[in-house]
Amino acid sequence: MALDVAWAQTWVRRTAEVIAEHREELIELDRQIGDGDHGENMNRGFTAVVGKLDALDEAPAHVADVLKLVATTLMSTVGGAAGPLYGTAYLRAAKVTGLEELDAPAVVAMIEAGLEGIVARGKATTGEKTMVDAWTPAGSAAQEAASGGASPAEVLAAAATAAEEGAVATIPMVATKGRASYLGERSAGHQDPGATSTALILRAAADTAAA
Numbered sequence: 001m002a003l004d005v006a007w008a009q010t011w012v013r014r015t016a017e018v019i020a021e022h023r024e025e026l027i028e029l030d031r032q033i034g035d036g037d038h039g040e041n042m043n044r045g046f047t048a049v050v051g052k053l054d055a056l057d058e059a060p061a062h063v064a065d066v067l068k069l070v071a072t073t074l075m076s077t078v079g080g081a082a083g084p085l086y087g088t089a090y091l092r093a094a095k096v097t098g099l100e101e102l103d104a105p106a107v108v109a110m111i112e113a114g115l116e117g118i119v120a121r122g123k124a125t126t127g128e129k130t131m132v133d134a135w136t137p138a139g140s141a142a143q144e145a146a147s148g149g150a151s152p153a154e155v156l157a158a159a160a161t162a163a164e165e166g167a168v169a170t171i172p173m174v175a176t177k178g179r180a181s182y183l184g185e186r187s188a189g190h191q192d193p194g195a196t197s198t199a200l201i202l203r204a205a206a207d208t209a210a211a
């Protein structure tokens with residue numbers, strides 16, 4: 001489908017479903033190297049987002065309106081580290097998605113803006129075992145796909161695959177940011193929960209676009 005406001009709403013609803021399906025897995029990952037609440041935090045946040053979408057008097061007009069609603073809702077309901085990080089990502093993404101229908105460069109800009117928001121907020125760089133390790137390869141893969149002439153849906157698919165690989169690549173890393181860093185060397189051998197939820201979010205975007 002075209003990457004318009006209908007796509008954005010379906011993406012968000014699909015994200016809520018996928019996060020709910022993976023709630024236990026995200027909790028278990030966070031139990032290994034954090035405090036075990038990531039699945040619950042994300043599920044609470046995206047359930048609230050769907051509730052807000054359902055309660056709107058007027059349907060959102062633009063992709064950016066949907067992303068802004070996600071941002072404010074996640075900031076106020078998710079808590080923990082992930083709430084402000086994802087909130088900032090969606091807010092920054094909303095700022096660069098002014099088109100009625102996102103083209104391939106706009107998809108790249110959206111992903112890059114999300115990454116910049118997370119980095120601005122959390123000050124992590126790659127290799128620190130955080131969601132940045134999923135977002136960074138996603139941005140690079142998106143850029144590469146777009147310059148190779150890929151469609152917007154193909155750009156999203158490339159980003160999602162890179163994010164999934166990035167999440168798996170956090171397994172051997174030693175965490176130096178966030179709660180997992182308290183474990184030091186003992187954080188190695190576990191996949192980062194935030195990188196995992198990032199991959200789910202981007203795969204939901206790609207699957208929605210491919211439908």
Ligand code: ADP
Pocket residue numbers: 030034035036037038041042079080081082083085118121122123124129130131132177178179192193194195
């Ligand atoms: P909390 O750690 O407060 O319980 P969550 O469990 O919801 O919050 O989220 C943890 C995730 O947040 C981590 O798996 C990691 O991906 C991400 N994270 C934590 N700190 C940072 C940071 N400074 N920069 C980027 N991501 C971070």
Ligand code: MG
Pocket residue numbers: 030034035036037038080179
């Ligand atoms: Mg946690």
Ligand code: MG
Pocket residue numbers: 035037080081
């Ligand atoms: Mg917590």
